[in-house]
Amino acid sequence: MVLDRATVLFDVDGTIAETEGDGHLHAFNQAFQEFEVPWTWSTEVYGELLKITGGFERMMAYAQNIGADWALTEAGQARFRSIHRCKNERYAKRLESGLIAPRAGFVDLIQKLQAQGQRWGVVTTTSASNWQALWRYAITRSAPLPEPAVVICGEDVICKKPDPEAYVLALHRLGIAAADAIAIEDSRNGLIAARAAGIESVVVRSRFFGHQEFPEARLVVNELSELL
């Protein structure tokens, strides 16, 4: 069995659910419209922007790319903090409407880990509110699941993935060594973060990162159900 460690740490976006295209991207464009920012991100542009982890950081990187200096001033950044909050509210609404489901095999995998006496945790660079909305409206909608033993979100760290900080913090909070955990990620940034924390990793291919190469992964699968 590949998931042969006492604790399995899951990335969120792209790994537990395909949240980016139907969720975050749509919500970003909604927020831009509401705040009268003249930006509409296409799927192609968003695919490139996903190299930047963190929604706020992503907007700032885009502003820099297109020379929108007005967005980078102190006042501009404060406005984009509000736009980011609005994006997350719109994202939660989309989840509440039942638009996004966990990836195939996720619920079964958590139940199997529980039956085998293994713990699971969440290590993500998304905002805590986004994780809570996914947990409430998508993951536990149909089946009750054991709560994760640890949840690390974007607000918990100074440096987001590919920095290992989120994984190092998860190990610290769990009081375990890297060798006692295995991570499941969908992106190169996430894989690099987990490996830099010394954690073996499995990659599940996702819509936006499926084409990437993952030489540091222990295994690459197309669906979580392959890990059952």
Ligand code: XBP
């Ligand atoms: C993915 C991310 C996140 C989301 C947006 O995180 O980079 O930034 O796209 O979330 P992961 P926020 O794959 O580690 O779950 O807008 O809340 O930052």
Ligand code: MG
């Ligand atoms: Mg991800």
